[in-house]
Structure formats: structure tokens, C-alpha cells
Amino acid sequence: MSDATAPAAFQGYGSKSYRAYVLFVLVIVYTFNFIDRLLISIVQEAIKEDFGVSNFMLGLLGGPVFAILYTTLGIPIARLSERANRITIVSIGAFLWSLMTAACGFAQNFLQLALCRLGVGIGEAACVPPSQSAFADYLPAERRASALAIFSLGIPFGTALAAVGGGWLVANFDWRTAFWLLGAPGIAAAILLKLTVREPPRSSKVEPPSFSETLKSLSTKASFWHIAFGGALMSFVGYGSSQFLVSHMVRNYELAPTLPQEIANASYALGAIGGIATGLGTFLGGFLSDRLAPKHPRVHTWLPALGMSIAIPLYIMSFIQTEFAFAFGFLMLAPIFHYMYLGPMYAVTMGVSQPLQRATAVAILLLIVNLIGYGLGPPFVGAANDFFANQVLAQNGLTLAQCADAANAATCANAQGLGLKTALGTTMIFLGWAALHFLLAGRTVVKDRVG
Structure with a gap:
């Protein structure tokens, strides 16, 4: 086919300003997704x-209890998204999670909160x-890549708002x-999305491939599986540590005279870490990645790996500090490289992924990422916390079971920290x-790309 008869490259659906608005609304929705999460x-x-x-x-509350249905329902919802109105699906999901x-x-015990x-x-x-x-x-x-990175800003925005808003509300x-007060506004965001954002026409009009066909297609893409397991391990660290960062700051540093005030101050610090870093x-x-990709086609794999190699020592330096100011400083640097x-x-x-496989491919990615990240990360950190605290208590002839005794409160608090x-x-x-895993993905990522 000659250049004269070749189809014009896809320039996007709608005007630039409308596409920017769509991105803005979806970032708002994704922000509430992470606030509530x-x-x-x-x-x-x-x-x-x-x-x-x-x-x-x-x-368990922060991990498997949330992750079980979140991950397992992702694939059937993604399959529905290949055929049905995607904006409606996201709107219904946002309404439900906010409610x-x-x-x-209103929960009166652990079981009700878990439900x-x-x-x-x-x-x-139903979101991602x-x-x-x-x-x-x-x-x-x-x-x-740029748009998806902007969409992913819902993660730090949501983290910051959950931290600052949640901390202030607990203190006051x-x-x-x-x-x-932080759950209910998401209902308004769901309504805004449904009423003001149009479903875009699909780039392919053919019948979407089955789940097994999508899985078979991805099975030949080594880069996908390395990216998926690399992302899962990143999430294992990210979700596991973020679940306990406020607790870490409350237990290890004197941030205020009362527990509610300590929670608030630690939450404000987490808000800065999540929102800025x-x-x-x-x-x-x-x-x-977008700027370097024309000259460096494997940048999507080596840039994250480079970031992780810088983040590891920064995180460890933070956790060995005895002064809050130094610990906070390192925690403001490490996520910049972690979340690249x-x-x-x-x-x-x-x-x-082929055009009509993308929602399912993302769902498979999230199934792997969240089963390992959400399903195992928070309980791993919680269990490790209990294990190491018991080691400290054993040196004083105590166990965690004896921490209910007020006479052991100071020793137990130190051990928990x-x-x-x-x-x-x-x-x-x-x-x-x-x-x-990200580095190994670079070996085949160029060959694996579609088109």
C-alpha cells in the first residue's frame, strides 16, 4: 500500500480539551478509589x-479481605468491558465502593468491618x-504512557487525601x-462520570477474543509475565509498607501527647509522602518513558529497574533512623524512584495486547499484581511485625499475649515499634x-509489541 492510500494514524477520539477532561474525571474517580482503599x-x-x-x-483487613473479590472479579468485569459500556461499568463500581x-x-466488630x-x-x-x-x-x-501515568496519579492523590483527611477526622x-465523610463524596464522582463522559468508539469492530484466546496470546509474550510479576513484587512492598507506615511513625516516634493527635501527625506525613513523592x-x-522511547525502545523496562535500585537503600536508611526528621526525609525521596x-x-x-484484548490483559495483570501485592503484602508485614516483636519481648521474658497487662505496656510498646x-x-x-523481572522483560519487549 502506498503512502497516499495508507490510513491516517489514529489521533485520538474527541478534541484535545475533551480528552483532557475525560482524563481529569477519571483521575478524580481513581483518587476516590484509593482514598477508600x-x-x-x-x-x-x-x-x-x-x-x-x-x-x-x-x-488481613488491608490485604486479603479486600483483595479476594477485588482480584477474582476483575477478569469477568474486564470481559464485560470488551462488550458493554465501559463508562457505565466504572460509574456503577464507584457508586458501590463509595457506599x-x-x-x-457503622461496623461494630471485626467481622462486620471485614464484610x-x-x-x-x-x-x-470495576475501575481500572x-x-x-x-x-x-x-x-x-x-x-x-503519559496518560496512564497521569491516571495513576490517583494513587498518590488518593493516598494524600486519605492520610490528611483521615488523620484530621480521627484527631477531631x-x-x-x-x-x-471520605466515603460518601465518591458517589458524586460516580454520577459526574456517568453524566459527562462519553463511551468512546472501539478501535476494532470485530468480536472480542475469548478469555482463553487472550491468555494464549499473552502466554507467548515473555515481557508481559516479567512485568506482571515485577509489578506484583513492587505492589507487595508498596501495599505492605503503606498499610503500616502510619503505625510505624506512631509507634517509633513521639509525634504528639495523645494517640489521636499522633495518628493525625503521622497521617499528615504520609500525605506528603504519598501526594508529593x-x-x-x-x-x-x-x-x-514517552520521551526516551523513540531512541530507547526498552526504556519501559530498565527505567523502573533503575528506580528500584535507588529506592532500596533510601528506604532502609529511613527505617534505621531514630530521629523522625531524618526518617521522614529519606521517606520523601525513596517513593520518587519506587513508583516510576x-x-x-x-x-x-x-x-x-491486541486492541480488543486490552481490558482483559489489564485484568490479568491486576489479578497477578493484587493477589501477590494486596493478598500477601499487608499480612506479611503484619505477621513479620508480630514475629519480630515477639523476639524483642522474649529477651524480657514476655510474649505478645502478656501485653494486655498494663504493667507491661512500656516494654510491649517498644517491642511493637x-x-x-x-x-x-x-x-x-x-x-x-x-x-x-523488569530487566528480564527488556529482553523481549520490542519483539512482543503489537503493531
């Missing part, structure tokens, strides 16, 4: 005090695969109010394993 980690010290649960049980987050505030978290997971399963599939039909390929009201890293990962992987991870997944520091530092080692 992470709020439990902000208020968990207050829940621990009210319900008397262990660190491992807190890890269930508000319902968490509400299951509901949050069901709703949130259909959103990213819609992006692929709104945007030309050369702009997807209680943890139940935090769930009510994580946001900057997320944006830079996508921006630099998000945009490239999704861009590789889109790049190796030291145990959590050690657990967090140990978890960072998994970033090195993740970096190896």
Missing part, C-alpha cells in the same frame, strides 16, 4: 485500640480495566466519621527481585 491503613491504630485485634488481623466505604463506619471491606473490593474491581481500555480508544499509542472526631515518581516514570514503574508497567501491557521497623526494612528486599 487505603483509609483503613490510616485509621487502623484507632481500630486496633477499639477492637483489640493483632497486627496480622489488621493486615461500602461509608458503611465501614464491608469485601464490598469495597467488589466495587473497586474498563478505564484503561477506554483510554486506549481515546488516545493515540504514543501518548498512552473518630475513625467512624472518617469512613462516613509518590506522585512525582509516578508522573516521571510515564513522562520520561506504574506508567511503564501499564504501557507495556497495552503495547503487547522495633518489630515493625525490622519488618518494614526486611520487606524492602523484595524490590531487588522486582527489578530483576
Whole structure:
């Protein structure tokens, strides 16, 4: 076919300003997705005090209880997204997860809170695969990494708002109010999305391939599997550590005279880390990848690996500090390099998938990432915290079971703090394993790309 008869390259659906608006609204929705997902980690010290649960049980609330239905429903919802209106699917999901987050505030025991978290997971399963599939039909390929990185800013934005808002509400009201007031506004975001964003026409009109066909196609793409398992290990570290960062700061540093004030101050610190450092890293990962890709076609794999190699020592330096100012300083640097992987991870997944396989490919990616990351990360850190705390207590002839005795309060508090520091530092080692997978993905990523 000659240049004169070749079809024009896809320039995107709608005007540039409308595409920017669509991206803006979806970032808002994704921000509420992460507010509602992470709020439990902000208020968990207050829940621990009210319900008397262990660190491992807190890890279950933040991990498997949420992740079970969130991950398993992702694939059938993605399959629906290949045929049905993707904007409607995301809107319904946002309405449900926001409603269930508000319902968490009414829980009277651990079981009721766990059931509400299951509901949050069901709703949130309807967010990322259909959103990213819609992006692929709104945007030309050369702009997807940047757009996906901007969409992923919902993660740091949501983290920051959950931290600052949740911390302030716990300090001035209680943890139940935090769930009510931060959960309900997501319902308005769901309505805004449905009423103002159009479903884009699909780039292919043919019948979408079956799940087995999509899986068979991806099975030949080694880069996809390395990116998926690398992303899963990154999430294992990210979700596991973020679940306990507020607890770490409360237990190891004197931030205020009362527990609610300590939670608030630690949450504000986490808000700065999540909103500024994580946001900057997320944006830079996508921006630099798009700019470097024309000359460096494997940049989506080696740039995240480079970031991880820098993040590991920064994290470890933070967790060995005894002064909060130094610990906070290192924690402001490490996520910049840690979260450079998000945009490239999704861009590789889109790049190796056929147009009508993208939502399903993203769902398979998220199944792997979240089963390992959410399903195992928080409970691993919680269990490691309990294990290392017991080691410290054993040196004083005590066990965690004896911490209910007020006479042992000071010794137990010290053990809990030291145990959590050690657990967090140990978890960072998994970033090195993740970096190896990203580097291995670079061996075939160019060959695996579609078109």
C-alpha cells in the first residue's frame, strides 16, 4: 500500500480539551478509589485500640479481605468491558465502593468491618480495566504512557487525601466519621462520570477474543509475565509498607501527647509522602518513558529497574533512623524512584495486547499484581511485625499475649515499634527481585509489541 492510500494514524477520539477532561474525571474517580482503599491503613491504630485485634488481623483487613473479590472479579468485569459500556461499568463500581466505604463506619466488630471491606473490593474491581481500555480508544499509542501515568496519579492523590483527611477526622472526631465523610463524596464522582463522559468508539469492530484466546496470546509474550510479576513484587512492598507506615511513625516516634493527635501527625506525613513523592515518581516514570522511547525502545523496562535500585537503600536508611526528621526525609525521596514503574508497567501491557484484548490483559495483570501485592503484602508485614516483636519481648521474658497487662505496656510498646521497623526494612528486599523481572522483560519487549 502506498503512502497516499495508507490510513491516517489514529489521533485520538474527541478534541484535545475533551480528552483532557475525560482524563481529569477519571483521575478524580481513581483518587476516590484509593482514598477508600487505603483509609483503613490510616485509621487502623484507632481500630486496633477499639477492637483489640493483632497486627496480622489488621493486615488481613488491608490485604486479603479486600483483595479476594477485588482480584477474582476483575477478569469477568474486564470481559464485560470488551462488550458493554465501559463508562457505565466504572460509574456503577464507584457508586458501590463509595457506599461500602461509608458503611465501614457503622461496623461494630471485626467481622462486620471485614464484610464491608469485601464490598469495597467488589466495587473497586470495576475501575481500572474498563478505564484503561477506554483510554486506549481515546488516545493515540504514543501518548498512552503519559496518560496512564497521569491516571495513576490517583494513587498518590488518593493516598494524600486519605492520610490528611483521615488523620484530621480521627484527631477531631473518630475513625467512624472518617469512613462516613471520605466515603460518601465518591458517589458524586460516580454520577459526574456517568453524566459527562462519553463511551468512546472501539478501535476494532470485530468480536472480542475469548478469555482463553487472550491468555494464549499473552502466554507467548515473555515481557508481559516479567512485568506482571515485577509489578506484583513492587505492589507487595508498596501495599505492605503503606498499610503500616502510619503505625510505624506512631509507634517509633513521639509525634504528639495523645494517640489521636499522633495518628493525625503521622497521617499528615504520609500525605506528603504519598501526594508529593509518590506522585512525582509516578508522573516521571510515564513522562520520561514517552520521551526516551523513540531512541530507547526498552526504556519501559530498565527505567523502573533503575528506580528500584535507588529506592532500596533510601528506604532502609529511613527505617534505621531514630530521629523522625531524618526518617521522614529519606521517606520523601525513596517513593520518587519506587513508583516510576506504574506508567511503564501499564504501557507495556497495552503495547503487547491486541486492541480488543486490552481490558482483559489489564485484568490479568491486576489479578497477578493484587493477589501477590494486596493478598500477601499487608499480612506479611503484619505477621513479620508480630514475629519480630515477639523476639524483642522474649529477651524480657514476655510474649505478645502478656501485653494486655498494663504493667507491661512500656516494654510491649517498644517491642511493637522495633518489630515493625525490622519488618518494614526486611520487606524492602523484595524490590531487588522486582527489578530483576523488569530487566528480564527488556529482553523481549520490542519483539512482543503489537503493531
